């Protein structure tokens with residue numbers, strides 16, 4: 001079922017839960033679990049253990065959450081004999097939440113899900129630091145039908161803080177520094193979810209170098225396009241290639257802000273995409289409207305450059 005409540009329908013993993021793909025159950029973790037826990041609380045099933053530590057749901061689907069899901073489902077069954085009582089959150093349970101709770105809620109951030117020793121949590125914090133860079137105030141432009149502004153990056157920063165977007169460290173295929181997953185990536189044959197939607201996949205533990213920082217801005221630009229539901233199949237005419245062009249302009253602009261010059265491709269020589277993006281970056285920094293000709297040139301180069309990302313063994317890959 002399609003979620004329609006603004007409280008739930010911006011979270012890709014909750015939408016997957018509502019499609020039973022996969023359902024949420026004992027052992028699940030993350031912001032989407034926090035939303036279900038908050039829904040249970042708001043519908044009269046308090047979770048004292050799961051809220052004790054942070055004074056807000058902890059995002060861990062443990063024994064208490066499972067019990068309260070059972071309680072909630074039993075209550076539903078009194079009026080609907082076909083309602084399943086299994087302690088697992090899937091289509092039927094999400095459907096009731098979606099109908100009963102129509103107002104968005106903002107859950108307060110909880111400190112580094114997984115604890116301070118969690119490398120991925122440290123990476124997320126490092127991305128938040130890059131996204132707090134004062135230089136981002138200079139990035140403001142319109143291209144390919146999207147307005148990029150400091151507010152765009154603030155939105156991504158907040159999403160990371162609240163766990164709406166996660167970051168994971170992975171060994172990347174050659175020539176890749178980062179990928180943003182707008183949709184789940186599943187294994188070609190088993191369909192197991194390998195990378196969940198709304199994930200930064202990066203090959204570094206913390207963004208310390210210029211190369212890493214500009215990579216964060218590149219992927220954050222994709223994330224921003226995705227938050228606005230731009231570039232998703234079947235929503236608008238905006239494509240992944242357009243998101244890629246916009247990401248390159250933002251990357252080139254941030255590189256100039258950090259270093260005062262254009263980026264050279266660390267994987268070999270002069271990258272024509274970087275060169276073209278840098279010309280546009282200079283226009284951004286000069287607060288000039290972007291040249292349509294250069295935009296078209298950049299976009300053509302980006303389209304040419306698109307490569308399959310096959311080494312992860314994934315189907316329905318929608319990373320950028």
Ligand SMILES: [Zn+2]
Nearest residue numbers: 222244247320
């Ligand atoms: Zn990209």
